[in-house]
Amino acid sequence: MKIPEVAIIRYNAGNIRSVMIALERLGVNSVLTDDPEELMAAKRIIFPGVGEAGTAMKSLQQKGLDRLIPTLTQPFLGTCVGMQLLCRYSEESDTSCLGIFDIDVRRFVSSAGEKIPQTGWNQISNYRTSLCDGLKDGAFVYYNHGYYAPLSPYTVAETDYIHPYSAILQKDNFHACQFHSEISGPVGEQIFKNFLKL
Amino acid sequence: MLTKRIIPCLDIKDGRTVKGTNFVNLKDAGDPVELARIYAAEGADELVFLDITATVENRKTLLHLVDRVAHAINIPFTVGGGISSVADVSGLLQAGADKISVNSSAVKNPELVSELSQEFGSQCIVVAIDTRFVDGEHRVHTHGGRKATSLETVAWARQVNALGAGEILLTSMDADGTKNGFALEITSVISRIVSIPVIASGGAGTVEHFLDVFTEGHADAALAASIFHFKEISIPELKNYLLEKNLPVRF
Known part of the structure; x- marks a missing residue:
């Protein structure tokens, strides 16, 4: 088995093609996989997410990925619903x-x-993560979400919509962005580049 | 702060840009990929491609084009025109579109909106509504605005919101092509009764028109085609003006 530079976790996460294309633009070939061995061997993991939390969790459970993901030790990046699934609970479908x-x-x-x-x-703003290296405070990113992670000890960047909330979370090797880096222009590209350096 | 979005729209036929453009430094002014690249670099917040291709064979050309554009730009990219099934949407998303827009097919079969939003998430389903003021009433039109329907525009907007649309792209056929400004009243009414973002379209002629549609029209985003293609207004110039007027825009 060839060790993937980046493995994207395969489950029913909606449209993840843009993530693969964004990595291609940076010259990185990614694999889309739900194979535990391949995921454990990959140098980095991206956990994408578009859609609804309840259905997404069920899909992870069916594949046994709910047990695998917390054991992964390489640099890990969750995006959008992928970020929300890394939390304890979501009000979306009481999940x-x-x-x-x-x-x-x-x-x-x-x-x-x-x-x-x-x-x-x-x-x-208020960056406390190397994912934001090289970005000026107040950089613009593209959002599309109805649910949010409140500010917490894991918050390493913030956004204000209605009230301040977590734009990026981090704990150990687990990083997670609420926004869509893959279509966030030069800012999103910088965040991906920083992730690829971790 | 969440910003107001500026969205250039390209009409595509058989894989080429139609209606013409006035970009002098282009190797090929008809190549949508080149235009997409330029708009993204100039600070467009999103791109919309509207495919007006008639034949099945040329839909394949469209998929190939979507793939090339998705590789060339790193901003959200919406594709509309001739979409009427889950399979159509699946193909476009696989090719690299971030959102799709449906119009006539949703009017014909409103269940399509809920079907698509359940399958792909409402965030990627834009419902385009073409409206015209007829006999004292705002009426939904289809087939590029040529065919009147029995639907009242505000009621239809409310319905697609309830069916799971992620955004509404509202084009006033009365204002479209006039360059006399966006249709502020209907845009404002719809933007305030629905819970989802409204993209205003039709009638842009000056930078002031954009200010009006964001303030008086309560639009969340504004779309235009020819004034950008013919460089009557550049995106940086428009954004500078809006910033001067204290509107939140992305730079």
Whole structure:
């Protein structure tokens, strides 16, 4: 078996083609796989996610990936719903998640007519992670989400929509971004480059 | 702060840009990939491709084109035109589109909207609504605005929101092509009754028109084609103007 530079976890995560293309633009070939051996051997892991948390968790359970993921030790990057699944619980479909980050994912509640889901470009700030190396404070990234991880001891970058919340979480080798780095212009590209250096 | 989005739209036929453009430094002004690259570099917040290809054979050309564009740009990329099934959407997402837009097929079969949003997530399903003011009423039109339907526009917007659409792309056929400004009233009414973002389209002629549609029209994003293609307004110039007027935009 060839050891993959980046393995993308295969489950019913919706559209992950953009993630693979973004890596291709950086000259990195990724493999999409749900094979435990290949995932354990990969140098880095990306855990994508688009769609709904309950269905996504069921898919991980069917494949046994819910037990494998917490045991992985290489640099790991969750994105969007992938980030939310790394938390303890999500209000979306009342879902028990993987529990790597000991926090609960909440639904946005509009306070002054804000649209939900948040769709579009917003700023990240207050960086405490090497994923943001080379970015100026207030860099713009693309968001598309109706649920959020509150601020917590794992928060290493923040965004404000309705209220401040976690843009990036980190614990040990587990990193997770709520936004879509793969389509966040030069900023997203820098974050991927930083991840590939971990 | 969440910013207001500026979205250039390209009409595509048989894999080429139609309606013409005025980009002088292009090797090939009809190549959508070159244009996509330029708009992304200039700070477009998203790109929309509207395919007006008629034949099945040329849909394959479209998929190939979507793949090339997805490799060339790193911003969200929406493809619309002729989409009527889960298989159509699957093919486009596999080729590298981030979102798809449906119009006539959703009017014909509203269940398609819920089917697609369940299958792919509502965040990637844009419902395009073409509206025209007829006999004292805003009416939904299909087939590029040529065919009137019995649907009242505000009711239809509310319905697609409930069916699971992620965004609404609202084009005023009355304003489209006039360069007299966006249709502020209908845009504002719809933007305030739905819970999802509204992209305003049709009528852009000046930078002030964009300011109006974001303030008075309550739009979350604005889409335009020819004023960008013919360089009447450049995206950096437009964003600078909006920033001066204290509107949140991405740089």
